[in-house]
Amino acid sequence: MPYNIVLILIIIGLALVGFGINFLFKHQEEKKLKMIQSLSFDETYRAYLSKTAHYKNLSEEEKKKIEQSILLFIHTKEFIGVNLEATDEMKIIIAFYACLLLLHIKTSNCYDNLKTIVIYSHPIVTKAIKSFGGIYTKEKFFIEGQSANNTVIISWHEAKKEAYHLRHNNVIIHEFAHEIDFMDGEIDGIPPIEKSKYNEWTHVLFQEFTKLKKIALKNRYWGKYKLLGSYAATNEAEFFAVVTERYFESPQSLKKNFPELYDELDGFYHSDYYPTSPTSKAPIVKR
Numbered sequence: 001m002p003y004n005i006v007l008i009l010i011i012i013g014l015a016l017v018g019f020g021i022n023f024l025f026k027h028q029e030e031k032k033l034k035m036i037q038s039l040s041f042d043e044t045y046r047a048y049l050s051k052t053a054h055y056k057n058l059s060e061e062e063k064k065k066i067e068q069s070i071l072l073f074i075h076t077k078e079f080i081g082v083n084l085e086a087t088d089e090m091k092i093i094i095a096f097y098a099c100l101l102l103l104h105i106k107t108s109n110c111y112d113n114l115k116t117i118v119i120y121s122h123p124i125v126t127k128a129i130k131s132f133g134g135i136y137t138k139e140k141f142f143i144e145g146q147s148a149n150n151t152v153i154i155s156w157h158e159a160k161k162e163a164y165h166l167r168h169n170n171v172i173i174h175e176f177a178h179e180i181d182f183m184d185g186e187i188d189g190i191p192p193i194e195k196s197k198y199n200e201w202t203h204v205l206f207q208e209f210t211k212l213k214k215i216a217l218k219n220r221y222w223g224k225y226k227l228l229g230s231y232a233a234t235n236e237a238e239f240f241a242v243v244t245e246r247y248f249e250s251p252q253s254l255k256k257n258f259p260e261l262y263d264e265l266d267g268f269y270h271s272d273y274y275p276t277s278p279t280s281k282a283p284i285v286k287r
């Protein structure tokens with residue numbers, strides 16, 4: 001048989017094998033999806049959700065939708081507890097806040113790139129070398145959460161406190177805002193928004209970010225910027241993650257103090273929950 005024909009037959013054979021594997025994979029995925037869709041939402045799961053301020057404010061239709069998303073989330077991601085058992089409560093609460101962010105965004109994406117959620121009992125302590133005018137210091141940081149490399153890390157001690165008591169901060173919302181930011185391939189404070197809204201988004205968000213950065217550098221005359229806190233001045237990505245927390249945790253305060261910023265966030269998340277205003281101040285922690 002001529003060499004060319006053998007080569008063509010090999011290429012066709014490989015293409016058929018590839019097609020077959022792809023077909024089998026898709027078939028398995030569809031089967032799994034159908035199985036998840038047929039599951040009913042456990043009453044104990046609902047009891048955990050009822051303790052959050054956000055679940056109570058959802059309509060019946062939204063509750064139904066988010067419960068389906070939660071089931072999909074917990075059955076398609078791996079939860080790893082570090083020196084602890086990843087309980088149903090942890091899985092449900094983490095999945096709830098992750099899915100709440102996507103509830104009104106038109107996407108079938110359920111954090112598709114995210115594979116693993118690692119849960120620690122308490123904040124992780126890390127050390128970093130910092131330079132101030134040539135003087136190097138070793139600093140300790142407490143990390144409540146992190147989002148990187150298809151993995152989200154959550155400190156359950158903080159996450160639970162923030163999930164059940166409104167206090168401006170919510171580490172789960174924060175880390176999943178980073179995941180949303182990364183959905184377009186870059187972590188830059190710009191989530192996958194419509195092209196027509198891009199200029200307005202960058203103008204409003206980065207204008208406020210620049211103002212906040214200046215205030216944080218001087219560390220005085222904070223005024224309304226106290227609501228955002230100095231950690232939001234770290235970079236554009238942290239700014240987006242922090243304002244997302246404020247949008248879901250204290251929307252009235254965000255709307256009153258930063259109406260344009262609120263409108264941009266609202267145009268993206270389309271959420272109109274108004275949980276009771278929190279009373280405590282935003283602590284400075286690394287996330």
Ligand SMILES: [Zn+2]
Binds near residue numbers: 178238
């Ligand atoms: Zn962060």
